[in-house]
Amino acid sequence: MHSKHDWITTPVTADLLRGAIEVERTEHGVLPHRLPAWARAQYSDGQLAMAESQPSGVRLVFRTRATAVELDARPTKRAYVGVPPLPDGLYDLLVDGRLVGQGSVPGGNTLTIDMATGTAEHQPGTAGTLRFTGLPEGVKDLEIWLPHNETTELLALRTDSPVEPAPDRGRRVWLHHGSSISHGSNAASPTTIWPALAASLGGVELVNLGMGGSALLDPFTARTMRDTPADLISVKIGINLVNADLMRLRAFIPAVHGFLDTIREGHPSTPLLVVSPILCPIHEDTPGPSAPDFSTGQLRFRATGDPADRASGKLTLGVIRDELARIVAQRAAQDPNLHYLDGRALYGESDSTELPLPDDLHPDAATHRRIGERFAKLAFTANGAFVGLGA
Template sequence: MTTRHDAPHQARQDWTTTPITLGILRGALDLEQTERGVLPHRLPARARLQIPDGQLAMAESQPSGVRLAFRTRATAVELDVVATKRVYTGAPPRPDGVYELLVDGRPAARASAADGDTLTIDMATMSTQFRTGPVDTLRFTGLPDAEKDVEIWLPHDETTQLVALRTDAPLHSPRPSGRPVWLHHGSSISHGSNAATPTGTWPARAAALGEAELINLGFGGSALLDPFTARALRDTPADLISVKIGINVVNADLMRLRAFGPAVHGFLDTIREGHPTTPLLVVSPIYCPIHETTPGPSAPDHSAMSEGRLRFRATGDPSETAAGKLTLTVIRDELARIVRERAATDPHLHYLDGLGLYGESDNAAMPLPDDLHPDPATHRLIAERFARLAFGDGGPFRTKAG
């Protein structure tokens, strides 16, 4: 059903070109005009002005959970894109990002952009090199010749500029789904690291199971209790909110226990300024053996990289937990305490232990391939458990349809 061209499509009279705006884009908080098209962002412009590092700038521009959504009779759709390909020096090549097309909510086709810009990252020195590449055209054909809802999910881990959208019949804004909007924030695991497809990340899969409209503010390496992220959560309309906190605070070795508790309180206080009674779920980290009792920072395992494998290791000293160094075990205890105490005056605040999503026994059966991120099967497992615990009977996100 799909073909790909290596150059932008030449205009023809039987194609309709539709401007790409936030009106047909779900899951993005902002759309930046670029020299070649538009770039979806998952943080608003005000927040982006305060981003302190390239990691978060890259992560928030990767469109996890972002999808084009429209209604049309078109049997063919073309999308011109400029994808940014990441190359990590010494690491195995990364697969091309996947674009998934859904018709009336069901998977219908996939495509990838083979060409685009290239960002080369040296993890040893954190230096980068950027090379400009060409526009690529994705073509989806053979769609049903009937009025239908179409979604094109953008690659969850590949920055994508959208250049042009063409269809062989006019398109219209999507009909309201009537589903609750679920706003989620988390780390690279929520972002979708190691998931095979954009609808295969655990938040996307959990949203489908829970019949919710996802806005995914999972940022690889960057769930660090930043105030500008809290304000973005505060200012984004949502019916349900979850925040998954912990792993990045540990593996970045960002703060000690004295700072962590007040930072969590401040993050939740800011969210509550805009959503005083919205169901708010605090989720602690899933099981990660390298950081359960060993503080950060984490670092690439260069011996594994020399063998063509990507793995991570913890470099902290467990004895320093007595002086306030953070581990995942410490963070789970602190988050449980904070939510328990706050819930006495906030009945819409809830806690979910991440070990209920993926615990020690799960790790024995389905180990994290790089010691930090789940594989596609584990993303499915986490999604199914989250959907049951959050959206299911007795869960804080229980919906009317649930």
């Protein structure tokens, strides 16, 4: 093991981070965010604050000869009342694009959430250290993908050889927005959430604005996307609007148009793919809201709405798919770079039979892989929306 005087400490700065929208300076380090401060100020919602500060798709990227790396971090770990303890968030280490190690940071703050009451309690904790040793000799590009499901304050980066920002590989930037499924819920690790898998297969750089419970057509999210440089853009819309029972059809249709209008203000001709929800049997024809269900001794979700309420404009996944297809077809007459993908092409009836959603709402690790591979095939190859733009 190296003695302390062998280590070189490099400040964690924005030029070493990819996939973050903004980097907040804290008392002891930096905190990556996936929404800018002005957007966060417009709605102080606990779920949104938690989701946008969890660094899904965010990675430290640098070039070095180092064979040993340490990262000090203070995670914020989630706990849910009535649910078994969650495993610690995983960090994935890639060397020249290949996964060579995984680890977690012990300790940290704890956010205890009571889904029955909608309350949360924050307990401060200590920082910890992630360590990777025995890395290959020679110059290499290292990527440390931060846990997709654990807010992560980065305090110090130490290596046994100097660090410099990795050169731009000239890859196109893919900006994606979606719900907890895009955020990576129930995936095995940060590089195996479906957008990360799809980005790797497509040969693009991911900026992931998938945010658990928060794909709600918020105007500040559209403005953030408008202002974020991107070569390819996708928005996956639907499940959160249903399970939050957020709006009726009368509000939904103009809100979709407004969201797309805003993105187009900053990206008038960028390939833009609208993706409807994957199959979710509980909400295909039954409106929300969703409610947690512990009756089986484990967390599942159920739909509490009445299918008859579709007549008065309540949203279901079936209604949303029909409307998104219609809206995209209508707009595409003047916007040839706008495309539609039915989410059931990523996960549909036969997939649901083979790989059912374990909690009736979120895919598991194997399903993330399937969705990522399907998306890459449908978007980055043949006649896909992002045709010819992959590796």
